[in-house]
Amino acid sequence: MPYLTEAAKILATITKFASAKIIWADTEVAGWDSPKPRLSLIQILSEPTDINGDCAYILDVLDQPELVTAFVKQIMANPNIEKVFHYAKCDLHYLGGKKQAKNVTCTFNLVKKLTQKKRRNPLKVSNKKLKTLAVELCQFSSVDAEEQTSDWGQRPLTEKQLHYAKMDTVYLAHVHRRLLELTALRKVEKFQHIPFIVTHVRVALECPRLFYFGYRFRKKTMFLQSNQSADISSAFNDLSEQFINIAQQESQFSTLFELPFEQLQEEQVTAQIQELFYKFAFFPYWQTAIQTNPDQVQALSQLWQELTVLIQRWTKLLLSNRRYCSAQEVISKTFIVHEPGVEYNFPLANGKQELLTRRWDNLAYDFKNHSLHVVEYKTYELPDKSAQLAQLALYSYILREKLGLAVDWAVYTMVPQWQELTFSGHQLEQTLHQLIPKKFQQMRQWVGWEHSQPNPPPLTSHTEILCDICPQRQKCQTFFAVEVEKGMRK
Numbered sequence: 001m002p003y004l005t006e007a008a009k010i011l012a013t014i015t016k017f018a019s020a021k022i023i024w025a026d027t028e029v030a031g032w033d034s035p036k037p038r039l040s041l042i043q044i045l046s047e048p049t050d051i052n053g054d055c056a057y058i059l060d061v062l063d064q065p066e067l068v069t070a071f072v073k074q075i076m077a078n079p080n081i082e083k084v085f086h087y088a089k090c091d092l093h094y095l096g097g098k099k100q101a102k103n104v105t106c107t108f109n110l111v112k113k114l115t116q117k118k119r120r121n122p123l124k125v126s127n128k129k130l131k132t133l134a135v136e137l138c139q140f141s142s143v144d145a146e147e148q149t150s151d152w153g154q155r156p157l158t159e160k161q162l163h164y165a166k167m168d169t170v171y172l173a174h175v176h177r178r179l180l181e182l183t184a185l186r187k188v189e190k191f192q193h194i195p196f197i198v199t200h201v202r203v204a205l206e207c208p209r210l211f212y213f214g215y216r217f218r219k220k221t222m223f224l225q226s227n228q229s230a231d232i233s234s235a236f237n238d239l240s241e242q243f244i245n246i247a248q249q250e251s252q253f254s255t256l257f258e259l260p261f262e263q264l265q266e267e268q269v270t271a272q273i274q275e276l277f278y279k280f281a282f283f284p285y286w287q288t289a290i291q292t293n294p295d296q297v298q299a300l301s302q303l304w305q306e307l308t309v310l311i312q313r314w315t316k317l318l319l320s321n322r323r324y325c326s327a328q329e330v331i332s333k334t335f336i337v338h339e340p341g342v343e344y345n346f347p348l349a350n351g352k353q354e355l356l357t358r359r360w361d362n363l364a365y366d367f368k369n370h371s372l373h374v375v376e377y378k379t380y381e382l383p384d385k386s387a388q389l390a391q392l393a394l395y396s397y398i399l400r401e402k403l404g405l406a407v408d409w410a411v412y413t414m415v416p417q418w419q420e421l422t423f424s425g426h427q428l429e430q431t432l433h434q435l436i437p438k439k440f441q442q443m444r445q446w447v448g449w450e451h452s453q454p455n456p457p458p459l460t461s462h463t464e465i466l467c468d469i470c471p472q473r474q475k476c477q478t479f480f481a482v483e484v485e486k487g488m489r490k
């Protein structure tokens with residue numbers, strides 16, 4: 001433990017520490033309770049694994065303001081060095097104040113957050129003093145708390161005082177590390193309780209990082225080609241969802257199916273449904289949209305063409321289902337709509353369960369074929385169909401468990417170019433038992449990832465296709481690069 005009293009050595013040490021990335025620091029003040037307190041010592045440590053203070057430096061700055069000024073200029077004001085103090089407010093009072101000090105971390109504030117009573121499972125410690133935390137969180141023993149009130153203005157300082165001074169930085173480094181671990185753990189615990197929605201599984205299969213952004217920060221996860229508009233994609237999703245809702249609520253729709261099913265004319269019913277949908281949903285939407293953005297006219301015309309194709313498909317399905325349901329029931333039994341917020345427990349092999357909340361759009365059941373139909377607006381060529389298969393497998397599981405509907409096969413349809421992917425009941429079952437439980441476990445690990453940890457969620461395995469059209473491309477490049485690097489030095 002170097003104890004430095006000569007100005008030249010102190011200045012050289014300050015210069016040496018100016019290239020550190022992080023330091024744990026403390027101060028001792030002479031006459032702290034008098035009208036004229038004087039800064040006596042500055043203790044610094046940059047080696048977090050030190051347990052006996054051998055690497056700590058004690059700078060004797062009593063009545064040497066030029067040395068304090070040099071410390072403030074080179075260390076405190078340097079934003080590239082993270083300075084960790086316990087109860088930083090007091091130390092900053094002698095080290096340039098809030099105005100000059102940059103990049104300061106206060107362990108007292110960290111522990112304050114962790115012990116808040118409103119938190120789930122708050123941290124329990126006897127008090128928030130550094131020495132108490134060193135004993136209770138880091139298992140240090142023989143911690144001396146008495147010297148704090150000794151005379152820091154006397155010279156020479158006693159061995160006991162110097163020991164006390166160096167050990168403060170050691171306790172601080174270990175307490176800081178433990179508090180960061182506990183903070184990360186609490187975040188992981190917090191995210192273990194927020195259920196997934198089915199779409200999360202699909203996004204996680206396409207790109208774990210994009211899933212992380214969507215789940216943790218509610219960022220957009222829809223891939224978009226540069227010439228495509230996110231507004232049109234979400235307009236398609238909104239309007240197709242509205243179609244299902246309006247068809248369920250407006251009796252004019254079910255009236256169209258009142259004739260015996262043999263007499264129903266597909267062309268005629270399709271035209272009538274299109275007309276109703278245009279009147280109830282598309283026209284009001286169009287009016288609002290062009291008022292806010294007149295440039296959208298052409299895109300909206302294109303959107304209507306895509307919706308009419310969707311309406312034709314749905315009408316065909318409704319007419320087929322009419323054989324199995326009454327006119328009053330056919331719409332509600334075809335389009336599967338649940339109250340929002342309904343939760344499902346998916347059993348895992350380890351005996352645990354994964355909670356899923358429901359959110360699905362454009363989900364329809366085909367009675368003749370025992371099949372499930374899902375429509376999604378896609379703006380890119382799918383690099384891997386397993387993500388869609390997983391989504392359908394979960395839907396089929398929920399239908400079977402909650403509604404008692406067996407699914408023998410599933411159709412995944414994509415617009416604007418109509419493309420159909422079909423999956424057999426066997427594929428759905430296999431995915432459900434083999435791929436999904438493992439994926440859920442990985443997803444839980446990914447959502448709990450924090451910057452201080454290794455192994456962040458991995459990149460997509462289709463970087464050449466998906467990264468170019470990813471809505472979070474920029475964030476992905478900066479967020480993971482910077483944060484991984486930051487985590488490694490902690």
Ligand code: SF4
Nearest residue numbers: 207210460467470476
């Ligand atoms: S840029 Fe690529 S790796 Fe990053 S989130 Fe997007 S798709 Fe995933």
